[in-house]
Amino acid sequence: MLGLDKKDTTLLIVVAVLALFAPFILNPFPTGSAMAQFNAGYPDLMQRFVIFGIFAIGFNILFGLTGYLSFGHAAFLGVGSYAAVWMFKLLGYNVVPGIILSVIVAGIFALVIGYISLRRSGIYFSILTLAFAQMSFAMAYSVLTPITNGETGLQVYSSDTPIFQSATDPTVPHLFGLVMRETYTMKAGAWSFDFNYGYYLCAIILLVAFYISIRIFRSPFGLMLRAVKSNQQRMNYTGLSARPYTLAAFVISGMYAGLAGGLLASMDPLAGAERMQWTASGEVVLMTILGGAGTLIGPILGAGFIKYFENIFSKINETTLHGWFSWLPDPIEDPLVWLLEHFVGGGWSLTLGALFMLVVIFLPGGLVEGGQRLGRMVRGKAKKTEPDTGKSAATSHPAE
Amino acid sequence: MDDIILQILNGLDKGSAYALIALGLTLIFGTLGVVNFAHGALFMIGAFCAVTLQKLLSFERIEVSATEKTAWGTPLEIRTPYAELWFGHDFGAALIDWSVPLAILFSIPIMLVIGYVMERGLIKHFYKRPHADQILVTFGLAIVLQELIKHYYGANPIPTPAPSVFRGSFDFGALVGFDPGSVIYPYWRMVYFAFSAVIIGAVFAFLQFTTFGMVVRAGMADRETVGLLGINIDRRFTIMFGLAAAVAGLAGVMYTPINSPNYHMGMDFLVLSFVVVVVGGMGSLPGAVLAGFLLGILESFASYSPIKVFFEEWLFLPSIDQIIIYLVAIIILLTRPRGLMGRKGVMED
Amino acid sequence: FTNEPTGNSVTLGFNVPQTGPYADEGMDELRAFQLAVEHLNAGGGCLDTFSSKALKGNGILGKEVKFVTGDTQTKSDAARASAKSMIEKDGAIMISGGSSSGVAVAVQGLCQEAGIIFMAGLTHSNDTTGKDKKANGFRHFFNAYMSGAALAPVLKNAYGTDRKAYHLTADYTWGWTQQESIQAATEAIGWQTVNNVLTPLAATDFSAYIAPVLNSGADVLILNHYGGNMVNSLTQAVQFGLRDKQANGKNFEVVVPLYSELMAKGAGSNIKGVFGSTNWSWTLQDAGTQAFVKAFGAKYGFPPSNAAQTCYAQTLLYADAVERAGSFNPCAVVEALEGFEFDGLGNGPTLYRAEDHQCFKDVLVMKGKESPANEYDALEVVEITPRAQVEYAPDHPMFAGGDLGQCNPGA
Amino acid sequence: MGILEVKNVNKRFGGLQALSNVNLSVAENTVHAIIGPNGAGKSTLLNVLVGKLIPDTGSVMFDGQSVLGRAPYEINQMGISRVFQTPEIFGDLTVMENMMIPCFAKRDGAFELNALTTVGRQSDIVDRAEQMLIDMKMIDKRHMHAASMSRGDKRRLEIGMCLSQQPRLLLLDEPTAGMARADTNNTIDLLKQIKAERDITIAIIEHDMHVVFSLAERITVLAQGTPLVEDTPDKIKGHPKVREAYLGESA
Amino acid sequence: MNVKPDFSQHANQAATAPAFLSIWDLHAYYGESYIVQGVSFNVHEGEILALLGRNGAGKTSTLRAIARLGNPELRHGEVWLDHQPLHTMSSFQAAQAGLGLVPEDRRIISGLTVEENLKLAQIAPPIGWSVERVYELFPRLGERRKQEGVTLSGGEQQMLAIARALCRDIKVLLLDEPYEGLAPVIVDEIEKTLITIKELGITTVIVEQNAVRALELSDRAVILDTGSVVFDGTATEVLENEDLRAEYLAI
Numbered sequence A: 001m002l003g004l005d006k007k008d009t010t011l012l013i014v015v016a017v018l019a020l021f022a023p024f025i026l027n028p029f030p031t032g033s034a035m036a037q038f039n040a041g042y043p044d045l046m047q048r049f050v051i052f053g054i055f056a057i058g059f060n061i062l063f064g065l066t067g068y069l070s071f072g073h074a075a076f077l078g079v080g081s082y083a084a085v086w087m088f089k090l091l092g093y094n095v096v097p098g099i100i101l102s103v104i105v106a107g108i109f110a111l112v113i114g115y116i117s118l119r120r121s122g123i124y125f126s127i128l129t130l131a132f133a134q135m136s137f138a139m140a141y142s143v144l145t146p147i148t149n150g151e152t153g154l155q156v157y158s159s160d161t162p163i164f165q166s167a168t169d170p171t172v173p174h175l176f177g178l179v180m181r182e183t184y185t186m187k188a189g190a191w192s193f194d195f196n197y198g199y200y201l202c203a204i205i206l207l208v209a210f211y212i213s214i215r216i217f218r219s220p221f222g223l224m225l226r227a228v229k230s231n232q233q234r235m236n237y238t239g240l241s242a243r244p245y246t247l248a249a250f251v252i253s254g255m256y257a258g259l260a261g262g263l264l265a266s267m268d269p270l271a272g273a274e275r276m277q278w279t280a281s282g283e284v285v286l287m288t289i290l291g292g293a294g295t296l297i298g299p300i301l302g303a304g305f306i307k308y309f310e311n312i313f314s315k316i317n318e319t320t321l322h323g324w325f326s327w328l329p330d331p332i333e334d335p336l337v338w339l340l341e342h343f344v345g346g347g348w349s350l351t352l353g354a355l356f357m358l359v360v361i362f363l364p365g366g367l368v369e370g371g372q373r374l375g376r377m378v379r380g381k382a383k384k385t386e387p388d389t390g391k392s393a394a395t396s397h398p399a400e
Numbered sequence B: 001m002d003d004i005i006l007q008i009l010n011g012l013d014k015g016s017a018y019a020l021i022a023l024g025l026t027l028i029f030g031t032l033g034v035v036n037f038a039h040g041a042l043f044m045i046g047a048f049c050a051v052t053l054q055k056l057l058s059f060e061r062i063e064v065s066a067t068e069k070t071a072w073g074t075p076l077e078i079r080t081p082y083a084e085l086w087f088g089h090d091f092g093a094a095l096i097d098w099s100v101p102l103a104i105l106f107s108i109p110i111m112l113v114i115g116y117v118m119e120r121g122l123i124k125h126f127y128k129r130p131h132a133d134q135i136l137v138t139f140g141l142a143i144v145l146q147e148l149i150k151h152y153y154g155a156n157p158i159p160t161p162a163p164s165v166f167r168g169s170f171d172f173g174a175l176v177g178f179d180p181g182s183v184i185y186p187y188w189r190m191v192y193f194a195f196s197a198v199i200i201g202a203v204f205a206f207l208q209f210t211t212f213g214m215v216v217r218a219g220m221a222d223r224e225t226v227g228l229l230g231i232n233i234d235r236r237f238t239i240m241f242g243l244a245a246a247v248a249g250l251a252g253v254m255y256t257p258i259n260s261p262n263y264h265m266g267m268d269f270l271v272l273s274f275v276v277v278v279v280g281g282m283g284s285l286p287g288a289v290l291a292g293f294l295l296g297i298l299e300s301f302a303s304y305s306p307i308k309v310f311f312e313e314w315l316f317l318p319s320i321d322q323i324i325i326y327l328v329a330i331i332i333l334l335t336r337p338r339g340l341m342g343r344k345g346v347m348e349d
Numbered sequence C: 001f002t003n004e005p006t007g008n009s010v011t012l013g014f015n016v017p018q019t020g021p022y023a024d025e026g027m028d029e030l031r032a033f034q035l036a037v038e039h040l041n042a043g044g045g046c047l048d049t050f051s052s053k054a055l056k057g058n059g060i061l062g063k064e065v066k067f068v069t070g071d072t073q074t075k076s077d078a079a080r081a082s083a084k085s086m087i088e089k090d091g092a093i094m095i096s097g098g099s100s101s102g103v104a105v106a107v108q109g110l111c112q113e114a115g116i117i118f119m120a121g122l123t124h125s126n127d128t129t130g131k132d133k134k135a136n137g138f139r140h141f142f143n144a145y146m147s148g149a150a151l152a153p154v155l156k157n158a159y160g161t162d163r164k165a166y167h168l169t170a171d172y173t174w175g176w177t178q179q180e181s182i183q184a185a186t187e188a189i190g191w192q193t194v195n196n197v198l199t200p201l202a203a204t205d206f207s208a209y210i211a212p213v214l215n216s217g218a219d220v221l222i223l224n225h226y227g228g229n230m231v232n233s234l235t236q237a238v239q240f241g242l243r244d245k246q247a248n249g250k251n252f253e254v255v256v257p258l259y260s261e262l263m264a265k266g267a268g269s270n271i272k273g274v275f276g277s278t279n280w281s282w283t284l285q286d287a288g289t290q291a292f293v294k295a296f297g298a299k300y301g302f303p304p305s306n307a308a309q310t311c312y313a314q315t316l317l318y319a320d321a322v323e324r325a326g327s328f329n330p331c332a333v334v335e336a337l338e339g340f341e342f343d344g345l346g347n348g349p350t351l352y353r354a355e356d357h358q359c360f361k362d363v364l365v366m367k368g369k370e371s372p373a374n375e376y377d378a379l380e381v382v383e384i385t386p387r388a389q390v391e392y393a394p395d396h397p398m399f400a401g402g403d404l405g406q407c408n409p410g411a
Numbered sequence D: 001m002g003i004l005e006v007k008n009v010n011k012r013f014g015g016l017q018a019l020s021n022v023n024l025s026v027a028e029n030t031v032h033a034i035i036g037p038n039g040a041g042k043s044t045l046l047n048v049l050v051g052k053l054i055p056d057t058g059s060v061m062f063d064g065q066s067v068l069g070r071a072p073y074e075i076n077q078m079g080i081s082r083v084f085q086t087p088e089i090f091g092d093l094t095v096m097e098n099m100m101i102p103c104f105a106k107r108d109g110a111f112e113l114n115a116l117t118t119v120g121r122q123s124d125i126v127d128r129a130e131q132m133l134i135d136m137k138m139i140d141k142r143h144m145h146a147a148s149m150s151r152g153d154k155r156r157l158e159i160g161m162c163l164s165q166q167p168r169l170l171l172l173d174e175p176t177a178g179m180a181r182a183d184t185n186n187t188i189d190l191l192k193q194i195k196a197e198r199d200i201t202i203a204i205i206e207h208d209m210h211v212v213f214s215l216a217e218r219i220t221v222l223a224q225g226t227p228l229v230e231d232t233p234d235k236i237k238g239h240p241k242v243r244e245a246y247l248g249e250s251a
Numbered sequence E: 001m002n003v004k005p006d007f008s009q010h011a012n013q014a015a016t017a018p019a020f021l022s023i024w025d026l027h028a029y030y031g032e033s034y035i036v037q038g039v040s041f042n043v044h045e046g047e048i049l050a051l052l053g054r055n056g057a058g059k060t061s062t063l064r065a066i067a068r069l070g071n072p073e074l075r076h077g078e079v080w081l082d083h084q085p086l087h088t089m090s091s092f093q094a095a096q097a098g099l100g101l102v103p104e105d106r107r108i109i110s111g112l113t114v115e116e117n118l119k120l121a122q123i124a125p126p127i128g129w130s131v132e133r134v135y136e137l138f139p140r141l142g143e144r145r146k147q148e149g150v151t152l153s154g155g156e157q158q159m160l161a162i163a164r165a166l167c168r169d170i171k172v173l174l175l176d177e178p179y180e181g182l183a184p185v186i187v188d189e190i191e192k193t194l195i196t197i198k199e200l201g202i203t204t205v206i207v208e209q210n211a212v213r214a215l216e217l218s219d220r221a222v223i224l225d226t227g228s229v230v231f232d233g234t235a236t237e238v239l240e241n242e243d244l245r246a247e248y249l250a251i
């Protein structure tokens, strides 16, 4: 289907189903129940899942395929956000020009930074990208305040006079009148599910982005990128110039980042400088590695994992814990709550850090590897009698 | 002129900190081939060794007053440090006063043990894994370490002053013939610079002139072959890791009077240390030290307001002090492919 | 309106930094919020001293008060994300908290769009109730202008009118407004401004900025820094012996316009004798303060910070406004709060000004204590600057450019 | 006038004169062997030819055009392919993918952004790569991870990759080193066959005299950076200086 | 040929003599790929044994498994050297037990001089030849003692690798393709060295593609194919057995 082989089609369908039914899947617990804390199916977080998924997918096109580890990708995210908010300020709240411009601006920005940084490889490249991003961040925070509104963040003021904003248009981001923040809440017994326009716009864009990324992975271009990662020397002596390939990958992934930035701004029309800080760049690196660099679906999983912890675990507090364990006798409840408290609320990053370690120690290859192992365990039972044919096992599909 | 000297002096101590952290980072990288994102955390732990010792020394006996109450309604507590109770008032107070230098002795075994445990327990399993995995696991570790420190010590900086004799500042100007008071420089920063010079020298001598150093250098190049020659390279690498941890820790201990330590100081330094290591050139110890001092001094100069103004007005480069390190890093990396003194083929792919 | 409480409880959202450099401050705010919720549900604390007697200690409008918490990480993105989750997922009707102006402005904007009331926590930038003011947002905390206005007379008394000031300023919006305010205030008493140097937000070592101060001809150093920046720059200024120096025949002095208890603790003995301002102090003797400090001390064993106090006050003020309005509708609450005069929460008689939603009340000028009795006693009140002295017109140039807009009740 | 003309090439590494005044002319459609002691500068000369090193002085002309100053990929696009002394292949890719890459380079040139087509559907490329694998007797290893092959296999793969580009000049640096005898013979046969089928010039460095003498039409002996003699294989075999300095008694 | 002749009966003859180095039922894996599939053979004190086989037969892997290098992973099997169980040791312990391996690509350590490369071998016990004695055997190395090891030419590097092994008091020397990439004269020279080493009473296992050359030097031979032993007997037997050579060595 769509020019994909069977396996990739299945993967695409799985992602599509997950994305379209996310409001159900992510809200498995009845509202008001003790476990409702773990529900992630509210518009903002669902949007973040897919937006950061897009960001990570794009990052993976560069890192997963070419092995070039950019430590400055957040700069493109930030630039994309600024571009989109400026479109709201100048043209009006329709998200289309904002999203288009964010992709274009990020692409140009990536072209410039990539052109310079790609003169070096390995860690030298990483540090060059880091340096550019940190410079962008520092300037956005201070001297570029007229453009970026500094620490406060760029936003649309009522004193702005967008050209195409008519009196009847909504004064929040919308897609031809479809307001991004509007949510239809479906109640089904104790459960409730949120269907948000903005989320579905993001989800559809994610599917397109994911589809394009599959195509890139399977294309001759993708093959060349993997060749770059594997042996640049051989590539050069085979008559291929590695630079344009890596630059193209860099720009494409920069455009993905810009798209993510534009979508962030479209869901929530504010762009802050800290989106460009190295911690933000580091986050997408972690997402990709955690999910499984070089795999198709890994980055999406990684993005979901980190955002889930950031948003769900950070909100659990002592009172919530007491709520859960109130059925226990006090002498057990209090120490238990005391212990767990360290891992939730302000301690969410402790949990995340520990999970990073556990995942990477026990699942080299990231969450995807975990999934594969699980799959193998299930399937392995059936095939157990088959003899191990040795060498054939050495075959691997690096781009699964 | 006096301002220039002042800025150089200022750059030296900042450079010392960069150089010390970067030294350990390259050492671990060079010997073990591990990108250690937890190295900043080791620096931070070193600093908290000083905090801990200070706390231990000023551990107080608490007598709860039966009658008096505090302004916020809890019973009044009368606190006396045990150190003063046991060792007499003066000596006890002196111990507390000297807690930072004493923490050097206190921290060395602690850092060695932490380094040892870290290497044996975790890093060891990542030698053959891709750098990306190493980054993830050490980053996770760094988060865990700093969160633990945060749980225990809070997020707020904790003042850890230098011994009172070092608290003043030295009048450099008078010494070299400028107006008295025109170039003054805190004593403790001089101590810090001297201290790091000694440490850096010692590490270099150790690696260059001892057999152990030769083995480690050989192991950096090819650990498998060194093993084939009957040498237990793993054990030596563990020692190197402990050493690198100790260097980072000592850098942290001595840094506390300059900046009150807090739990995220490691992360603050980490990124810059990486820049320093890379600008110095991967795999090169002298490169790391050189780049550390170079960037420290440049940073110091860029903060000097006439220079800031110059860049702003003439070169249209505003807030040069915020971007100088990165700008210089970019220029150096573009003109010298492997940084200042990098070895070929190290981390280039 | 958005998140109208339907059951027998109402949920408030407390959005404070739990990770990052301001985590301790955030924790203190959270303690205050918890206390406020207890008092709202069961009475006690400042409910007894508050001039408005609408609150009965039976929740708000008879509904039990519940709360959810979030982590702002002191990043506007993260703060907005966690505020959104409280609004979208937990149905919070009001958001409060925060420990930085960037975050406050970002969350205030969000609440305006979502139709939720925002009761700002610690935010000191003029912009929060200046060019970024929003109809749904309210600030109890004082601001940079007020710091300047309160400090200037004290500085004049202590250091005279013939002074040359050198400013180090954190290079972002709050730093700039702080610097602008204090410069205007000190120039008004006759001081000269020698130089203003912007320092990077990420700087940890300020020695390169401090060293040139020595030979600049200045005799006062004003540190427009907050948080870790302030701890470090002050510590280093002392290390460089600035405070032992003579310049222009006078003792060299350092001023820190905005103090906080936690920062004072971090800077340790370096703050001795240094002037600054705070919104409030637990050492005040009025009944409101006493009631709050007693309650807080009894629960947690130490006195509250001024960040905690502002959060506590904001929660009570919100609840009270709902009671008086008889509705949770944000527009009704806005109406109840605008122009509201009250007393009994500390700081004496206070006005929530309708034009910009800024509270006007007494401001405290503080000084680092020479010999603190305990670790919570680092600062002493030098002067309680009366409210009249720190008032300004709503269209003051430092606050110009914004527009409250219309209150937004949301869906 | 040969297809490859090397004139007065000098190259120094620090204190070492790796190449001094090298003159070499390779005639079109011949197999030209370069032999010489270890460290004579053979690989260095090859590096100069493919643009990996830039000589200090001298000129290198391929088919009337200078190769100096061109990037390696440009030189390759001119029609020069090289097999390295230590196998340079795409270790992370499968054997089949390894073989397809040069085919793409041949068809599409140095860069082509064909990001939305699928590799498997490029039937011309697939066919060509498969044919080449069959020719190299490696078709059964097509799904193997290239890095996990033994060294001999890696080298054969690399030769195949170079051949699949149909270069006009093929540079082979010890192509059969570490290769089993059978495979060495296969390789010799393959090279001979290719030589017979199409126009190709081959320059080969080899220490295995069996290979050299079965293939070469002319031989240049390099010693300490300078050509010692250049002649036909028979003459070289009997050359006393070459015997002493290089071949030894066993040749 | 469909029916493979069975040469493995020869294995039994050798098994009866007392072994100095005894390899029993080795099974080794690269990750999940099963490479060494039950290799057993014995080496007697003082002899030279040639380990032969095609590319990818598993020769290198076997040597690496014996030397206890982590890759391939030895999952099953025993290695006894002079009554010491190497299979329970790690690679540095095996080296201390008297095993010396000269690996495939020589592995001279960069950043160290020739002399330092030798000194490095004399840190861990048991120490063998003095550096001076090594220079007597290899005067070329003596001339270049201050030069960085990796800048030596291929042949010199090979000598250094062997010399480095001799600096340790080894009982068994494992050589992986020592002739590869070397000029014929140098090959002669190294061959002479190996004879000297044999005279010193050191037991040697040599892996070599140039089978005839290796066999002429050796006492016995073991042939591997796809990770198992297919022949174990004397060197002359192989030289005389046409079928055997054709089937497994293609000569």
Ligand SMILES: Nc1ncnc2c1ncn2[C@@H]1O[C@H](COP(=O)(O)OP(=O)(O)OP(=O)(O)O)[C@@H](O)[C@H]1O
Binding pocket: D013, D016, D018, D036, D037, D038, D039, D040, D041, D042, D043, D044, D045, D085, E150, E151, E152, E153, E154, E155, E181
């Ligand atoms: N990049 C370099 N830097 C310094 N010296 C070098 C470099 N490359 C080669 N050399 C030296 O130049 C000389 C010629 O090396 P080259 O690799 O060309 O020899 P060769 O003839 O190919 O030998 P072999 O047959 O052993 O491969 C050697 O002495 C080598 O050490």
Ligand SMILES: Nc1ncnc2c1ncn2[C@@H]1O[C@H](COP(=O)(O)OP(=O)(O)OP(=O)(O)O)[C@@H](O)[C@H]1O
Binding pocket: A394, D147, D148, D149, D150, D151, D152, D153, D178, D180, E030, E033, E035, E053, E054, E055, E056, E057, E058, E059, E060, E061, E062, E071
């Ligand atoms: N690192 C590795 N990972 C996976 N498989 C490997 C690895 N190294 C070798 N192999 C596989 O192991 C098998 C045996 O390889 P080995 O190198 O031992 O063969 P060899 O007999 O030494 O061959 P050659 O004569 O070509 O050196 C080969 O099929 C090879 O593909």
Ligand SMILES: [Mg+2]
Binding pocket: D042, D043, D044, D085, D173
């Ligand atoms: Mg060569």
Ligand SMILES: [Mg+2]
Binding pocket: D150, D151, E059, E060, E061, E104
């Ligand atoms: Mg081999």
